[in-house]
Amino acid sequence: MEVKLLACTGLAEGTPPVPGCTEADSVIIYAVSQCYQAKPQPGMIRNCFERGHHSVFEHVHFSFAVHGISRACLAQLTRHRLASYTVESQRYCDYTKKPAGFVWPDTIEGGTAKKYRALLEQAMTCYHELRAAGVPPEDARFVLPQATAVNLVFTMNARELFHCFDLRLDRHAQWEIRRLFARVLQLVRERAPLTFAAYADRKEEL
Ligand SMILES: Cc1cc2nc3c(=O)[nH]c(=O)nc-3n(C[C@H](O)[C@H](O)[C@H](O)COP(=O)(O)OP(=O)(O)OC[C@H]3O[C@@H](n4cnc5c(N)ncnc54)[C@H](O)[C@@H]3O)c2cc1C
CATH class of the missing domain: 1.10.287 (Helix Hairpins)
Structure with a gap:
């Protein structure tokens, strides 16, 4: 199996990232700052995550190119409905x-x-x-x-990824989909480290 990040939400030209933040994290911080007419701050991400204000995490999307998962794994993946899929056609x-x-x-x-x-x-x-x-x-x-191995591209927002990680990184999940989402988590942590650190830290607390 090979999983690559194909695309990720970024900032439009002329919009600077929040100092010290990636573009993906900045999009979420800018969204939160609208709610409170407040200065965009990195801490807003953790604050929203902890208070359950999770709709703000829908503003960032990730597209992945996946090569060589089984049709059995594909069937599990595509049960997640808040996503877009484009799959090699048999x-x-x-x-x-x-x-x-x-x-x-x-x-x-x-x-x-x-x-x-x-x-x-x-x-x-x-x-x-x-x-x-x-x-x-x-x-x-x-x-x-x-x-039979299949190639596909799928897109999910950060909030749906939290949900998939909850279900598919659990030790009860099947090994192939666990492997897929473990790789996805690695990739998204690089692009939105504040968002996914807030998620991972909260999971460890529970
Ligand atoms: C360990 C494990 C075992 C499983 N075993 C089976 C099995 O034996 N048979 C089987 O058929 N499936 C099985 N599944 C698949 C499971 O039933 C779900 O279809 C799959 O995990 C997708 O999850 P979801 O529906 O929560 O999420 P998503 O489709 O990713 O949706 C995300 C969330 O959006 C909300 N949502 C989405 N659509 C609706 C809706 N129509 N109405 C209300 N709320 C909605 C829900 O809160 C949902 O949790 C299994 C899953 C796991 C993790």
């Missing part, structure tokens, strides 16, 4: 031209690895046979397993 991508990749869980090893590999190969052989017989990609894909 209707239009023809895996006889560019072979499909597969995600391999660590728990499948030894004797089970042999069976798993055989099944993936069988699925691909069947896909090729269907395509050769004139079945379109949108129907041939029915034989592809949940392990």
Whole structure:
């Protein structure tokens, strides 16, 4: 799996960042300062987070390019509705031209690895046979397993990310989506350190 930050909300030309803050944190601070006709201050972020004034965190969006997660992981990710998704299409991508990749869980090893590999190969052989017989990609894909790797771009605002981190970084969440959101957290902390430090510190207190 590879996760890259593709885009992040920043300031328009001519709007300086709040001193000592990144552009993404500054957008949130400027929004908060409107509420109180107050001078923009870095401490406003933590204050809002602690008081539950979380709508201000909707002003900053992050777009991620994700490569090589399984369709099983995709199904979990796209349950989060306050987001936008653009996903590699199995209707239009023809895996006889560019072979499909597969995600391999660590728990499948030894004797089970042999069976798993055989099944993936069988699925691909069947896909090729269907395509050769004139079945379109949108129907041939029915034989592809949940392990099939997919690429996508998704966008979420900081508030929805807090919610996803709550659910998907929990130890009960599935390993692949945990890995995805662990990487997402690393990326957003670089761009909005005050926002996500306020979130992380609060989580540790609870
Ligand atoms: C450990 C775990 C196990 C799971 N197991 C299953 C399972 O077995 N089967 C299954 O089907 N799903 C399962 N899920 C998925 C889960 O039910 C949710 O669909 C998914 O986590 C998205 O969360 P959400 O609905 O809170 O969030 P989002 O869609 O991200 O929405 C964010 C928040 O917005 C609000 N919101 C969004 N839409 C509405 C709405 N229509 N009405 C009211 N409020 C709304 C809610 O407050 C919601 O929490 C599981 C999730 C986890 C984390």
